[in-house]
Amino acid sequence: MWRHIVSNFLSILIVVLIAAFGMVSWAKREYVSEGPLANAICYRVERGANLRGVSADLSKAGAISSAYLFRAGADYTGKASQLKFGSYLIEPGASMEQIIGKLTDGGPSTCGAELNLRIGVRANDAVLRELDPQTASFVEVAKWRPAEEDTPSVVAEAEQKGDLRLRVTIAEGVTSWQVVEGLKAIDYLDGSVAAVPPEGSLAPDSYQISRGMARQAVLDEMGKRQAAILEELWAGREDGLPYASPEEALIMASIIEKETGVPTERKQVASVFINRLRQGMKLQTDPTVIYGVTNGEGVLDRGLRQSELRRETPYNTYVIDGLPPTPIANPGRASIEAALHPDETQYIFFVADGSGGHAFATTLEEHNRNVAKWREIEAQQNSQ
Template sequence: MWRAVASNALTLLIVAIFLMGGLILWGKEQYNAEGPLAEAICVRVPSGARLSQISEDLEDRGAVSSGAILRIGADYTDKTNQLKAGSFLVPAGASMEEIVDVLTRGGANTCGTEIVYRIGVTRSSVQVRELDPTTNRFVERAEFDPSGEEPVPAIFETMRARNDTRYRVTVAEGVTSWQVVDALSRVDVMEGEVAEVPAEGSLAPDSYEVTVGADRQALIDRMETAQEVILEAAWVERADNLPYDTPEEALIMASIIEKETGVAEERDQVASVFINRLNQGMRLQTDPTVIYGITNGQGVLGRGLRQSELRGETPYNTYVIDGLPPTPIANPGRAAIEAAVNPSSTDFLFFVADGSGGHAFARTLAEHNENVARWRQIEAERASE
């Protein structure tokens, strides 16, 4: 009898071992297999969150077939207590193993909300935007003027209170150094003062990620270093026979190109016009330089130029002076700098607005006068509408 009992017990034990082994193999396959998530999602891990909470959220959102298996797998690989706070993108079809890796790897957030402080040529703004995981594109949630003239949207305060919100300062091509310093003084997540307004043209327009408490002068230093690198690289690759001898003069030209056109495809042609003029001893005769001589880069003029201003003698009035003005008139972007040192090969000497946002180019004064007449007609038609 006891022999039979022992035999049956052994049999049951063997069966249990096989069943347990099969269960472990099945669980491992589930942990490593492609997940059920049809579209990417953004998973937010609050500071101090436990894996049990996150796994339940993942199961509810259809990212995993079993929160329990995810927890067991994470525990087996010693990652249960390695969750990192933040917002992380979980791609479609991610396995539980991949999801655990995403949530414990750390590093910069890969999705979620950003607050962007935009420094523009005509205005600055604060934008609250959120990454849509399904399209991997940012969706604007709110935008307002930081000067205090507009009410601050509630979503801004909500996102400011979250510890996983990211911050960016975005500088547009063509802003002046004074505009950058002035706008940075209103970026409320930053600290410190800028020692002095940087040299015009020395700041690289770009999007810079910052953290709460970041130093304003340190950000200015980053912008200056970036512009030095861009200018140096472009100057090394410059075309032959340019009408200027130094990278600093190329930077002045780039700033004029930047202010003359907002159409990316035109920069090389605009550059060719000014270079052809310099090569032929013609004056540049460009309005943005005159405007800079009036405003000193401190804001926008906000009106048209007067004839007296076009005739007035300032170091920046290229209707009066020969050659380039003494300094850049704005901070040009990479494309404008590259256009200044590698312009298109044309024989254009003139250009004027064409009504589409771009310009009509001309080789002779007669052609240019025809283009100007067309533009005046467009202006008149628009004024009468």
């Protein structure tokens, strides 16, 4: 009899263990498999939020199939108490494992609002954007010029939520003085700047910042990025270029940056100036003369005077031979690439063509015809 009871007990125990194992296996599969979310959502973890409340919210939003399994999985992986404040983009079909990872791994928020403070060649502006979870792209909410307009109220509303992301974006072709002045005007930053960095030494790019961050720290990061870009591209440069150093290539890149705003023209413009250097011709480029007049401190809102074109300065390439002594702006990566990988052409002249680009020429006769066409276009534009 006892043997029969023990046998039945063992049978039941085995069935229970098999069932338990099956339940555990199912729960594990459910935790790591594709979730029920059909459309992307932005989910915000509030400060001090607990896992029970978060799991209930996610279940209500249709992002997880079981609040209990979500909590159990988070507890089993040691993430139950590691929720990070912020707004996060949860993609369609995200598993419970992926969602808890996103909410606990930290790092910048992937959803919500972003304030981009942009330092440009002619003006600075600010743009507030919010991420549309359905398209995973940012939608512009407000745009204004801080020096001329009051900050829109929507910025304060975004700040009150506590997770507004901040960025500083530097346009290609700005001078180092413009960058420093732009950073000084950003109230979110702190501290003074030791000195205006050397011209050309800052990388035009977008930089994430935080409230109270030191202005000098932002400048240091810009300098590190530009140095890394120049080192990388210099190592892979074309053979036979007329540069004695990476610094000379940076000078050329800054001239290219200021001469054309058409990306596809950069390498053609580079070929013109390189051909002139090889032939011992003067570069004769207005942007260098302008830099000699302004010292990079602001924009020259008028045409160059004949006296300025004749005056001998280190930057007047109508008078001096070769390159000016320093860059005339901070060139972007594409202009540095153009300086180090120019097109192979015979061009030694170019002039505006009225479309925003340039007409290139190999002879003075051809160039004069292009200039005449441009003068006609100018006259038509001025008469309208």
